[in-house]
Amino acid sequence: MRVREFSNTKTRNQLIGYSAIIPVIFAKARNQPFVITAALDYEYGTPSKQDTWIVASKRSNIHSLTDLRGKTVAINATGALCELLVKDHLAKAGVPYDDVKKIIVPMPQMASMLQVGNADAACISEPFYAAARLSPNVQAVTLASGVVANLQPDQRIALDVLFAREDWVKQHHDVLARFNKVLEKATVRSSADISPAADDASTYSTSLLMIRSVLTRLPSLSTYRPSRL
Numbered sequence: 001m002r003v004r005e006f007s008n009t010k011t012r013n014q015l016i017g018y019s020a021i022i023p024v025i026f027a028k029a030r031n032q033p034f035v036i037t038a039a040l041d042y043e044y045g046t047p048s049k050q051d052t053w054i055v056a057s058k059r060s061n062i063h064s065l066t067d068l069r070g071k072t073v074a075i076n077a078t079g080a081l082c083e084l085l086v087k088d089h090l091a092k093a094g095v096p097y098d099d100v101k102k103i104i105v106p107m108p109q110m111a112s113m114l115q116v117g118n119a120d121a122a123c124i125s126e127p128f129y130a131a132a133r134l135s136p137n138v139q140a141v142t143l144a145s146g147v148v149a150n151l152q153p154d155q156r157i158a159l160d161v162l163f164a165r166e167d168w169v170k171q172h173h174d175v176l177a178r179f180n181k182v183l184e185k186a187t188v189r190s191s192a193d194i195s196p197a198a199d200d201a202s203t204y205s206t207s208l209l210m211i212r213s214v215l216t217r218l219p220s221l222s223t224y225r226p227s228r229l
Contacts, residue, residue, distance in 0.1 A: 015164060015165075015168055016037065016162055016163070016164050016176075017162065017164065018040075018160070018161075018162055018163075019163060020080065020081055020160055020161075021036075021039075021159060021160065022081050022084065024036060024161060026079065034165060034166065035166050036161045037161075037162045037163060037164050037169065037180070038161065038180055039161050040159075040160040040162065041158070041159045041160040042156040042157065042158055042159065043151075044151070044155065044156045045154065045155050047145050047146070050146040050147075051159060052081065052082070052124070052145070052159075053124055053125070053129055053142050053144065053145045054073075054085070054086060054122070054124075054142075054144040055129065055132060055133075055143060056114070056141050056143055057114040057117075057140060057141070058138070058139035058141055059139075060114075060117075060120045062120055062121060063141065064093070065092075065093035065143050066093050068120070068143075070100075070101075071100060071101065071121060072101040072118070072119050073100050073101065073102055073103075073119065073122065074102075074105040074119035075104060075105070075122075075123050076105065076110075076123065083102075085123055085146075085147050086100070086102075088147075088148060089143075089144040092149040092150065103118070105119065107125065107128055110122040110123075110124045110132065111131055111135055114132065114138050114140065121143065164176070
């Protein structure tokens with residue numbers, strides 16, 4: 001559900017929303033009455049704990065961010081995580097954002113855009129990152145990783161969050177605590193169900209390994225307390 005739609009709903013079936021963190025931040029900046037109730041995924045400054053990348057197809061002969069001047073980069077939406085990511089990494093590389101052409105492409109279609117040449121590079125996340133790297137027609141080359149270009153190894157940034165209206169949170173702290181406790185149990189169980197033996201070089205097993213890495217760095221939800229942005 002979009003954050004804007006969530007803010008107008010009064011139904012009892014839509015009391016807690018799920019979103020990437022950027023739309024919630026934008027909504028809060030516009031004085032929407034939201035509070036984050038839990039962070040479901042974090043990204044760290046360590047490359048092995050990052051979930052979003054800028055990649056180029058091998059045949060594009062793009063080897064670094066500075067090679068993107070005058071090129072076309074696919075992002076998933078304006079004002080979303082990928083746009084901010086690309087801006088930050090280009091700034092670090094000394095490339096003005098306006099020197100790069102942008103097209104809006106749904107994440108599942110990123111690899112196809114790279115394959116046919118409609119995009120020279122793309123902001124991409126799992127499982128599409130693994131698929132693009134393993135595809136013989138794309139052979140994606142990683143140019144940058146991480147939502148924030150200069151995030152230190154001991155720092156983290158939330159990627160996906162649960163949120164709710166402030167008035168509902170104030171009235172239902174007990175419900176929220178029980179919800180988070182159940183969610184934490186489900187997370188632990190899901191992590192245990194992923195077999196560590198699936199380490200062969202296939203798109204399926206790569207996706208499982210990605211899911212396992214995310215599950216092992218989730219916070220303890222049962223002790224999480226809602227906090228304002």
